[in-house]
Amino acid sequence: MTDKLIIFDTTLRDGEQSPGASMTKEEKVRIAKALEKLRVDVIEAGFPVASPGDFAAVQAVANTIKDSTVCGLARALDKDIDCAAEALKGAVSARIHTFIATSPVHMEMKLHMSPQQVLEQAVQAVKRARQYTDNVEFSPEDAGRSETDFLCRIIEAVINAGATTINIPDTVGYTLPDRFGKLMAELRERIPNSDRAIFSVHCHNDLGLAVANSLAAVMNGARQVECTINGLGERAGNAALEEVVMAVRTRQDVFTCHTDLDTTQILTCSRLVSNITGFPVQPNKAIVGANAFAHESGIHQDGVIKHRQTYEIMRAEEVGWHANRMVLGKHSGRNAFRERLKQINIEFESEEALNAAFARFKALADKKHEIYDDDLQALVTDTLTSEHERIKLVALKVCSEMGETPCANLTLNMDSVENSVAAQGSGPVDATFKAIEALVNSESRLLVYSVNSVTGGTDAQGEVSVRLEKEGQIVNGQGADTDIVIASAKAYLNALNKMLTPVDRKHPQKVAAPV
Ligand SMILES: CC(=O)SCCNC(=O)CCNC(=O)[C@H](O)C(C)(C)COP(=O)(O)OP(=O)(O)OC[C@H]1O[C@@H](n2cnc3c(N)ncnc32)[C@H](O)[C@@H]1OP(=O)(O)O
Numbered sequence: 001m002t003d004k005l006i007i008f009d010t011t012l013r014d015g016e017q018s019p020g021a022s023m024t025k026e027e028k029v030r031i032a033k034a035l036e037k038l039r040v041d042v043i044e045a046g047f048p049v050a051s052p053g054d055f056a057a058v059q060a061v062a063n064t065i066k067d068s069t070v071c072g073l074a075r076a077l078d079k080d081i082d083c084a085a086e087a088l089k090g091a092v093s094a095r096i097h098t099f100i101a102t103s104p105v106h107m108e109m110k111l112h113m114s115p116q117q118v119l120e121q122a123v124q125a126v127k128r129a130r131q132y133t134d135n136v137e138f139s140p141e142d143a144g145r146s147e148t149d150f151l152c153r154i155i156e157a158v159i160n161a162g163a164t165t166i167n168i169p170d171t172v173g174y175t176l177p178d179r180f181g182k183l184m185a186e187l188r189e190r191i192p193n194s195d196r197a198i199f200s201v202h203c204h205n206d207l208g209l210a211v212a213n214s215l216a217a218v219m220n221g222a223r224q225v226e227c228t229i230n231g232l233g234e235r236a237g238n239a240a241l242e243e244v245v246m247a248v249r250t251r252q253d254v255f256t257c258h259t260d261l262d263t264t265q266i267l268t269c270s271r272l273v274s275n276i277t278g279f280p281v282q283p284n285k286a287i288v289g290a291n292a293f294a295h296e297s298g299i300h301q302d303g304v305i306k307h308r309q310t311y312e313i314m315r316a317e318e319v320g321w322h323a324n325r326m327v328l329g330k331h332s333g334r335n336a337f338r339e340r341l342k343q344i345n346i347e348f349e350s351e352e353a354l355n356a357a358f359a360r361f362k363a364l365a366d367k368k369h370e371i372y373d374d375d376l377q378a379l380v381t382d383t384l385t386s387e388h389e390r391i392k393l394v395a396l397k398v399c400s401e402m403g404e405t406p407c408a409n410l411t412l413n414m415d416s417v418e419n420s421v422a423a424q425g426s427g428p429v430d431a432t433f434k435a436i437e438a439l440v441n442s443e444s445r446l447l448v449y450s451v452n453s454v455t456g457g458t459d460a461q462g463e464v465s466v467r468l469e470k471e472g473q474i475v476n477g478q479g480a481d482t483d484i485v486i487a488s489a490k491a492y493l494n495a496l497n498k499m500l501t502p503v504d505r506k507h508p509q510k511v512a513a514p515v
C-alpha cells in the first residue's frame with residue numbers, strides 16, 4: 001500500500017480570491033457538499049476575519065460538512081485566529097491555517113518586520129491556534145522566494161510550537177519544477193523535526209507551472225497538495241485539483257502515493273464551480289474541458305476504435321464523463337432520462353425537480369437533433385438554479401433586420417405579477433437587456449458578457465455568462481438555450497435574481513431590494 005496524498009481543496013478560499021469569483025454563503029455550502037462527495041480530505045472554506053459574510057460562510061460549511069475536515073485561514077494575528085476558531089466551532093473536524101510571509105521582499109517591504117520578529121510571530125500564532133485545535137497548519141508565505149536557511153529555522157520552530165502541517169507555498173508562481181522539488185527534499189532532510197509534520201504544497205500558476213511544481217514536490221515527499229477545482233484562484237490561479245489527482249492516479253508507475261478521492265465526481269464539481277462563478281471551462285482544458293476525451297481526426301479515431309489505449313491514457317468515465325454518445329431524443333421517456341442523468345452523477349432531490357428538468361429536455365429535444373451529456377448538464381443546472389427565482393422569463397420576441405433598429409418584446413413574471421414591455425437596442429441582445437431593465441429597473445451595470453457553445457453544430461446550446469455590478473456588489477449569471485438571445489435573457493435574469501434576493505450576502509446592506 002502506498003502513502004496517502006492528502007487533497008486540500010481551497011476553491012472556496014484562494015479560488016474565491018479570483019477577481020469576480022466571489023461566492024455567497026449558500027453557493028459555498030453547495031460547492032462544499034460537492035467536494036465532500038468527491039471525498040476531498042480538507043476543505044478550506046474561507047478567511048473568516050475577512051468579512052461578516054465570509055465568517056458566516058465558513059460557519060455554515062463547518063456546520064454542514066461531516067466527512068471532510070473544514071479549514072479557516074488566519075494571518076499570524078490573535079484576532080484572526082480567534083475569529084477562525086469561532087467560525088469553525090461546529091465542525092466535526094476543524095483545522096486552523098495560519099500564515100506569515102518569509103521572503104526578504106515581503107518581510108521588509110510589506111510587513112516591515114525583521115526575520116526574527118516574523119519567526120516569533122509565527123510561533124506565537126501556532127501556539128494560539130493550538131489552544132483551539134490540535135490540527136494546525138502553518139504556511140511561510142512566498143516560500144518560493146524565501147531563503148532556505150530561514151525557512152529551515154522558522155519551520156523547525158513552528159513544528160516545536162505544535163504545527164502539524166507545514167505548507168510550502170509558491171505564492172507568486174515563480175519557481176521551476178526541478179528547483180521546487182529540490183527545495184521540498186532539502187527542507188525535509190535538513191529540518192531535524194520534519195518527521196513530526198506533514199509537508200504540503202500550494203502553487204500558483206503565473207508561469208503555467210502550478211501543477212508541474214506541485215507534482216515535483218509530491219515526488220520529493222510532500223503528502224498534501226493544495227489545489228482548486230478548474231485551477232481557479234488569485235491571478236492566474238492555483239494548481240487544478242483534477243489535473244493533480246489524475247496525474248497521480250494515472251502515473252502510479254512513478255508516484256509512491258495515492259488519493260482517496262471518488263474521481264467520478266470531478267466533472268460534476270467542475271461544472272458546479274463554473275456555473276456558480278461564471279468562469280467558463282475552456283474546451284481544451286485537461287480532464288474537464290469538453291474536448292478532453294473527444295477524438296476528432298481520422299487516424300486517432302481509427303486507433304481508438306481498434307484499441308482504446310492508442311490515444312487514451314485515462315478513461316473518461318473515471319472523471320465522470322460518459323464515453324458513449326447520447327442516444328436520448330424527443331421520443332425518450334422519463335425513466336431513460338433519469339437513468340442517463342444518474343450515470344453522469346446527477347440526482348434529483350424531488351420528483352418535481354426531475355419533472356421540471358424533463359419538461360426542459362422535451363422542449364430542447366424538439367429543437368435539436370442530438371442531445372449530449374453537455375446539453376443535459378447545462379439544462380439541469382439551469383433547472384436547479386431557476387427554481388427559486390423571483391423574476392421569471394415568460395415570453396420574448398426579438399426583431400432583427402438589416403437596416404432596422406432591433407427591438408425586443410418581453411414579458412416577465414415578477415413576484416407572481418406579469419408585465420410586458422417593448423424596447424430597442426443596438427442589437428437583439430442589447431434590446432433584450434434594455435427591455436429587462438425597463439421592467440426591473442435594477443440600475444445595475446453590465447461588466448462582462450460572454451457566449452459559449454456547449455456542444456458543436458449550429459443547433460448547439462449557447463451558454464451565456466454575464467456579470468452585473470451595482471453599488472460595489474458583483475453577481476454572475478448563467479443561462480443556456482439553443483437560442484442565444486433567450487440564453488442571454490436567462491443569464492441576465494439569473495444574475496438579477498441573485499442580486500435581488502437579500503439573503504446573507506457578503507455585503508447585505510448593499511443588496512438592491514426594489515423590483
Ligand atoms: C497569499 C494569500 O493568498 S494570503 C490571503 C489573501 N487573502 C486576502 O487578503 C483576502 C481577505 N483579506 C481581507 O479581507 C483584508 O485584507 C483583511 C481583513 C485580512 C485585513 O484588512 P485590513 O486590516 O484593512 O488590512 P489590509 O488588507 O489593508 O493590509 C493587510 C495588513 O495585514 C498585514 N499582514 C499581511 N499578512 C499578514 C500575516 N500573515 N500576519 C500578520 N499580518 C499580516 C499587513 O502587513 C497589513 O498590515 P498593516 O495594516 O499594519 O500595514
Ligand SMILES: CC(C)C(=O)C(=O)O
Nearest residue numbers: 099139141142169171
Ligand atoms: C496563504 C497561503 C498558503 C497562500 O494562499 C499563498 O501563499 O498563495
